[in-house]
Amino acid sequence: MTEPFRDKVDVSMTVNGEPVEARVPAGQHMIDFLRLELGLTGAHASCEHGVCGACTIRVDGDAVRGCLMLAAQADGAEVWTVEGLTDTNTIDDLQDAFIARNALQCGFCTPGMLVAAEELLSKGGVPSRAEIREHLSGNYCRCTGYEAIIDAVESVAQDRAGKVTA
Amino acid sequence: MTIPFNNPDRPNSYIGKTVPRPNAAKLVQGRGRYVDDIVLPRMLHVAFSRSPVAHAKIGTFDLEEAKAVKGVVRIFTGADLAEVCTPWVAVLAHLKGLKSPPEHPLAVDRACWVGEPVVAVVATSRAAAEEAASLVVVDYEELPAVTDTMTALDADTPVIHPELGDNLAFRRLHEEGDVDAAFKSAHKVVSARFRTARHTGVTLEPRSILVDWNPAEGQMTAYHATQAPHMMQTVFAKHLDIPESRVRVVCGDVGGSYGIKVHVYPDEVATAAIAKVMGRPIKFIADRLESFSTDIHARDHEIEAKIAVDEDGKILAIDVDDWTGIGPYSVYPRTSAIEGNQVVNLCGGPYDFANYRAQTTVVFQNKTPTCQYRAVGHPIAVAITEGLVDMAAAAIGMDPVEIRRRNMYADDAYPVTSPAKMRFEGLSHHASMDKLIEMMDYDALRADQAEARKHGKYRGIGIASFIELTNPSPFMYGIGGARISAQDGCTVRMDPDGSVVALSGVTEQGQGTEAMLSQVVAEGVGVKPSKVRVITGDTQVTPYGGGTWASRGAGIGGEAALQAARALRDSILGVAAAMLQTDANKLDIRDGQVVDADTGEERMPLEELGRIVYFRGDTLPKDLPRELVQTRHFITMEYPFAFTNGVQASYLEVDPDTGVVTLLKHWCVEDCGRVINPQLVDEQIRGGIVQGLGGALYEEIHYDEDGQLLNGSMADYLVPMAAEMPDMQIAHVETPTKESELGAKGAGEAGTAGAPAAVMNAINDALRPLGAQVTEMPFTPERILRALGKIND
Numbered sequence: 024m025t026e027p028f029r030d031k032v033d034v035s036m037t038v039n040g041e042p043v044e045a046r047v048p049a050g051q052h053m054i055d056f057l058r059l060e061l062g063l064t065g066a067h068a069s070c071e072h073g074v075c076g077a078c079t080i081r082v083d084g085d086a087v088r089g090c091l092m093l094a095a096q097a098d099g100a101e102v103w104t105v106e107g108l109t110d111t112n113t114i115d116d117l118q119d120a121f122i123a124r125n126a127l128q129c130g131f132c133t134p135g136m137l138v139a140a141e142e143l144l145s146k147g148g149v150p151s152r153a154e155i156r157e158h159l160s161g162n163y164c165r166c167t168g169y170e171a172i173i174d175a176v177e178s179v180a181q182d183r184a185g186k187v188t189a
Numbered sequence: 190m191t192i193p194f195n196n197p198d199r200p201n202s203y204i205g206k207t208v209p210r211p212n213a214a215k216l217v218q219g220r221g222r223y224v225d226d227i228v229l230p231r232m233l234h235v236a237f238s239r240s241p242v243a244h245a246k247i248g249t250f251d252l253e254e255a256k257a258v259k260g261v262v263r264i265f266t267g268a269d270l271a272e273v274c275t276p277w278v279a280v281l282a283h284l285k286g287l288k289s290p291p292e293h294p295l296a297v298d299r300a301c302w303v304g305e306p307v308v309a310v311v312a313t314s315r316a317a318a319e320e321a322a323s324l325v326v327v328d329y330e331e332l333p334a335v336t337d338t339m340t341a342l343d344a345d346t347p348v349i350h351p352e353l354g355d356n357l358a359f360r361r362l363h364e365e366g367d368v369d370a371a372f373k374s375a376h377k378v379v380s381a382r383f384r385t386a387r388h389t390g391v392t393l394e395p396r397s398i399l400v401d402w403n404p405a406e407g408q409m410t411a412y413h414a415t416q417a418p419h420m421m422q423t424v425f426a427k428h429l430d431i432p433e434s435r436v437r438v439v440c441g442d443v444g445g446s447y448g449i450k451v452h453v454y455p456d457e458v459a460t461a462a463i464a465k466v467m468g469r470p471i472k473f474i475a476d477r478l479e480s481f482s483t484d485i486h487a488r489d490h491e492i493e494a495k496i497a498v499d500e501d502g503k504i505l506a507i508d509v510d511d512w513t514g515i516g517p518y519s520v521y522p523r524t525s526a527i528e529g530n531q532v533v534n535l536c537g538g539p540y541d542f543a544n545y546r547a548q549t550t551v552v553f554q555n556k557t558p559t560c561q562y563r564a565v566g567h568p569i570a571v572a573i574t575e576g577l578v579d580m581a582a583a584a585i586g587m588d589p590v591e592i593r594r595r596n597m598y599a600d601d602a603y604p605v606t607s608p609a610k611m612r613f614e615g616l617s618h619h620a621s622m623d624k625l626i627e628m629m630d631y632d633a634l635r636a637d638q639a640e641a642r643k644h645g646k647y648r649g650i651g652i653a654s655f656i657e658l659t660n661p662s663p664f665m666y667g668i669g670g671a672r673i674s675a676q677d678g679c680t681v682r683m684d685p686d687g688s689v690v691a692l693s694g695v696t697e698q699g700q701g702t703e704a705m706l707s708q709v710v711a712e713g714v715g716v717k718p719s720k721v722r723v724i725t726g727d728t729q730v731t732p733y734g735g736g737t738w739a740s741r742g743a744g745i746g747g748e749a750a751l752q753a754a755r756a757l758r759d760s761i762l763g764v765a766a767a768m769l770q771t772d773a774n775k776l777d778i779r780d781g782q783v784v785d786a787d788t789g790e791e792r793m794p795l796e797e798l799g800r801i802v803y804f805r806g807d808t809l810p811k812d813l814p815r816e817l818v819q820t821r822h823f824i825t826m827e828y829p830f831a832f833t834n835g836v837q838a839s840y841l842e843v844d845p846d847t848g849v850v851t852l853l854k855h856w857c858v859e860d861c862g863r864v865i866n867p868q869l870v871d872e873q874i875r876g877g878i879v880q881g882l883g884g885a886l887y888e889e890i891h892y893d894e895d896g897q898l899l900n901g902s903m904a905d906y907l908v909p910m911a912a913e914m915p916d917m918q919i920a921h922v923e924t925p926t927k928e929s930e931l932g933a934k935g936a937g938e939a940g941t942a943g944a945p946a947a948v949m950n951a952i953n954d955a956l957r958p959l960g961a962q963v964t965e966m967p968f969t970p971e972r973i974l975r976a977l978g979k980i981n982d
Contacts, residue, residue, distance in 0.1 A: 067394065125701070130442065155911075160910045165447070168914060168917065170916055171875070
């Protein structure tokens with residue numbers, strides 16, 4: 024027998040390493056759950072239909088659009104946002120490179136951009152500039168013109184590769 | 190004492206160096222505070238029911254279903270808000286003949302574009318407000334829509350606002366010399382029809398406002414993503430009947446503006462009006478469809494233009510007939526006539542020629558209102574001018590660089606007044622062109638182009654010289670009666686620990702305003718930039734200023750900061766001289782220490798001076814001035830605008846089978862006067878170039894003939910993405926303005942001004958052997974294939 028439709032769903036997940044249990048509206052997007060319920064305002068809602076990447080978060084190891092995922096779908100998931108990646112020093116080299124290269128201006132795209140860039144960097148090796156551009160092509164930046172972002176990601180890839188071989 | 194800028198080894202030499210942005214760290218950590226991040230007690234959310242049709246009489250409302258949605262608190266119609274908010278009329282006295290009807294926060298009786306707010310729904314959550322807004326039923330009686338610019342003035346076209354008589358908002362004709370005679374006797378005349386598409390800014394942070402009215406204090410606080418907090422303070426005060434002193438506009442982190450967030454939007458004023466009626470904080474965050482249908486649009490121009498040259502390629506005359514449709518209302522308070530006016534002012538800008546005629550015709554239509562967007566009018570004027578110059582060069586068989594060199598104002602010709610009656614204090618067209626040609630290795634590129642062509646590849650080089658209007662004086666808006674400040678102020682104070690706080694009227698939208706201010710103040714006072722805390726974007730706290738638009742932040746706000754910092758330095762040294770029993774002019778401040786000016790010997794750290802002034806003032810002479818705070822305001826007086834110049838080049842490849850353009854590389858040399866922070870300036874240029882490349886290749890708002898918006902999403906309105914963009918090489922020539930000690934002019938719009946023309950010329954350079962030419966932006970594969978005759982239907 025089909026379960027009757029519920030407009031509230033109980034979820035249990037870890038967010039930035041901390042256990043979270045909540046009863047969420049069935050239609051609530053993950054990005055709204057993070058921002059409105061957990062106060063994690065680092066990732067941003069911008070296009071709200073999966074094009075711009077400002078809401079990119081990490082779910083079970085993958086860079087995911089927070090606006091295309093329902094909070095209800097995150098039951099059992101391991102979720103990381105820019106706040107948690109910062110607190111655990113996971114991406115400080117990337118953040119430092121973004122600051123040094125001025126790879127951000129208004130900063131609205133930056134948390135999502137960092138998560139997307141880290142997904143590429145975590146694969147290891149030194150991607151070509153074209154590969155970096157391709158990987159970040161789902162993340163809009165309207166301020167920088169992208170070149171500084173590509174420079175920053177490339178420099179971190181080189182540094183990390185240098186550390187591996189050294 | 191003046192700062193020896195030419196000596197890079199001078200003490201405290203932060204101006205001219207790349208200094209990190211103080212606000213970048215919080216943004217990469219996700220600790221920015223944008224309006225939507227702010228939550229206030231008892232806050233409610235507003236969503237709008239908007240007109241689904243381009244032009245309609247508004248009949249009856251059925252709000253019952255909407256009211257029944259759980260969480261809905263109140264619903265407002267246009268008539269409701271008209272009782273508490275006066276309408277506005279966006280005209281300026283110096284734009285003679287400009288007319289526009291009164292506009293309300295919510296449409297009253299008639300809706301005039303798809304997206305115009307009609308009903309406001311207030312609820313406890315945004316989701317509830319949106320759901321209820323979708324259930325609002327309005328009886329729209331459709332009226333004929335005016336959508337075509339070129340026929341808007343025809344006798345059989347309906348008049349959108351009958352009380353105005355016709356659909357003409359503004360027309361200006363400028364004529365200099367004897368244009369007709371020049372064309373009649375010219376060696377060669379080339380004409381073309383250009384079109385620039387309707388764009389919008391696509392700020393990643395949508396328009397956002399949170400307004401809190403505290404009736405107990407009689408105070409309104411608006412947390413607003415805006416470029417002009419003091420202007421908005423005036424607007425809210427005036428139209429909501431609140432004393433100006435009782436409106437506070439706070440502008441924290443802003444997620445991109447590009448001119449979009451410097452205008453008055455009906456839904457934002459409605460939000461403030463509702464907050465005042467309800468006595469509760471009201472938040473409005475536009476969704477993406479609202480961004481596309483209600484953020485201002487821009488650049489929707491159609492132009493017939495021609496150029497006359499002699500045998501030597503000397504420009505004899507330029508004639509421009511520019512038309513633009515601005516939607517049903519001129520946008521408050523800057524008006525929608527400025528863009529067309531800029532086209533008239535800027536065409537032919539780099540060139541020394543005598544005979545010039547330009548007319549702009551600005552008409553009403555039933556589309557989203559247009560207004561000032563990054564590089565207002567420049568991309569259009571540069572495309573017209575540089576397109577014509579390239580066509581003339583081709584017609585007489587001259588190299589495009591050579592024809593420019595023969596016509597650009599000589600670098601020692603200044604000051605000059607252009608045929609458009611623009612006054613140039615000092616520009617560097619030839620030095621900039623020389624630098625560009627060397628940087629891009631023009632001859633090698635031509636050789637590469639020729640080699641590629643042998644292999645069936647169609648590569649093109651496009652050059653575009655340009656001027657950019659920056660540092661506007663009251664001649665831009667103030668003389669027309671708008672309360673938009675051209676001056677700006679900065680207060681600089683030293684606290685007991687020897688650190689410095691700078692409060693500025695210019696704002697930060699990501700350009701690096703606060704970094705720029707921190708290094709200017711650091712150098713002016715004599716401390717490290719990290720010792721300077723910059724505060725912007727709060728009308729209750731900062732000196733009165735204009736904000737950040739028209740590339741004025743560094744040139745105007747930076748100079749005010751420098752003057753205030755120098756004055757604070759003098760105040761500190763006055764106290765130090767009394768404490769050290771010496772003359773103030775024998776002392777200097779370096780790196781946070783009072784030092785002997787001649788030897789550099791350390792005499793006293795600033796925190797010691799702070800300790801004495803703030804806690805042991807009893808030990809200082811009784812009549813000694815000890816105010817460690819200074820305010821200075823700056824306004825330009827000599828020139829209406831500080832023009833900058835530059836030149837860009839694009840190298841690209843066109844696939845004649847698919848029409849696809851691949852950008853290979855882009856160069857820009859620009860002269861914004863004194864460069865305060867080289868990295869920030871370069872990144873402004875790069876970001877600006879890419880916004881211009883978007884206009885050249887992708888961006889176009891589409892409407893159908895009924896005025897229905899066809900591409901209101903990021904999936905359908907294409908903007909540049911990482912994979913398609915080229916690397917860009919940037920260089921500078923520095924011709925500081927003499928109007929200020931700092932010598933800085935603006936740099937925010939140069940990239941956007943020149944990039945579309947450079948790309949257009951490069952595409953046409955590539956297509957020339959195939960006998961094809963494009964002049965209608967964006968240069969989509971379809972348009973290129975049509976130009977090649979490969980699509981004919």
